[in-house]
Amino acid sequence: ASIYTGITIAEYFRDMGYSVSLMADSTSRWAEALREMSGRLEEMPGEEGYPAYLGSRLAGFYERAGMVHCLCGDGEDRVGILTAIGAVSPPGGDLSDPVAQSTLRIVQVFWSLDSNLAYRRHFPAINWLTSYSLYQTKIDNWLNDQVAPDFSRTRLDAMTLLQEGSELEEIVRLIGQDALSDTDRLKLESARSLREDFLHQNSFDDIDTYTSMNKQYKMLSLVMLFYYEAQKALARSADFAAIMKLPIRADIARFKYVPEQEVDRWFELRKEQLLAEMSGLAD
Numbered sequence: 001a002s003i004y005t006g007i008t009i010a011e012y013f014r015d016m017g018y019s020v021s022l023m024a025d026s027t028s029r030w031a032e033a034l035r036e037m038s039g040r041l042e043e044m045p046g047e048e049g050y051p052a053y054l055g056s057r058l059a060g061f062y063e064r065a066g067m068v069h070c071l072c073g074d075g076e077d078r079v080g081i082l083t084a085i086g087a088v089s090p091p092g093g094d095l096s097d098p099v100a101q102s103t104l105r106i107v108q109v110f111w112s113l114d115s116n117l118a119y120r121r122h123f124p125a126i127n128w129l130t131s132y133s134l135y136q137t138k139i140d141n142w143l144n145d146q147v148a149p150d151f152s153r154t155r156l157d158a159m160t161l162l163q164e165g166s167e168l169e170e171i172v173r174l175i176g177q178d179a180l181s182d183t184d185r186l187k188l189e190s191a192r193s194l195r196e197d198f199l200h201q202n203s204f205d206d207i208d209t210y211t212s213m214n215k216q217y218k219m220l221s222l223v224m225l226f227y228y229e230a231q232k233a234l235a236r237s238a239d240f241a242a243i244m245k246l247p248i249r250a251d252i253a254r255f256k257y258v259p260e261q262e263v264d265r266w267f268e269l270r271k272e273q274l275l276a277e278m279s280g281l282a283d
Helices: 002-015 027-040 054-062 098-104 115-119 136-146 151-175 182-199 213-235 240-244 248-257 260-280
Strands: 019-025 066-069 079-087
Touching: 002 019, 002 027, 002 054, 002 079, 027 054, 027 079, 027 098, 054 079, 054 098, 136 151, 136 213, 151 182, 151 213, 182 213, 182 240, 182 248, 213 240, 213 248, 213 260, 248 260
Parallel strands: 019 079
Antiparallel strands: 066 079
């Protein structure tokens, strides 16, 4: 009953015109309690002993989230928003668990927390390959209009690079990095830069704890620009080791600690530096 109580209170504040965020931790334990109560009532069990109506109960909870226009007697146009975030903790991290599968059929966004990332001290420990959003098309359109026209293309290129980097890591574990071509080694290093210089965030740092969309775009663009220009340099027969030793790489890693008011100027300077250093490799 706790999640129903929580979302009812959240709806009260939503109807007052507030934007409310509700964290349900954890719907798995709620479902286990539901299974126990169902068993005591001698109801027909479903998969793994959960009641057959588990999916409809979960859907009834998540469907109470959303944006509403409140009915106001004084003619006020009051808008309230309720965002529901449900934490699912299946035994052993098994996503085939009935609670996890029922949730995935309902929700439009999934953040996959990865214990391996947490053990490596990579925070937030969200797995970028298994997480997804079905709102991505709408979000891309907004980002392209409000932040930068090429935001979605840059994001797609970054996701492709992370996927290829993950596949190359599996190969490296088997045969070692020396067996890779310079192009593949560049993908591996660029994917590592995306993980450590862009996706990794230090919540204890006053600057890195919050990043605006403008800074996020410029951080991502600088990492991807290095990858694009390094590819061109390799095509001109540049030395891979020389590319990896360029001073701009250290500046890319420090970008996350640049204050917001200095981001635009800092980005333009480092972009010019990157292009100059890459062009110098051909000399």
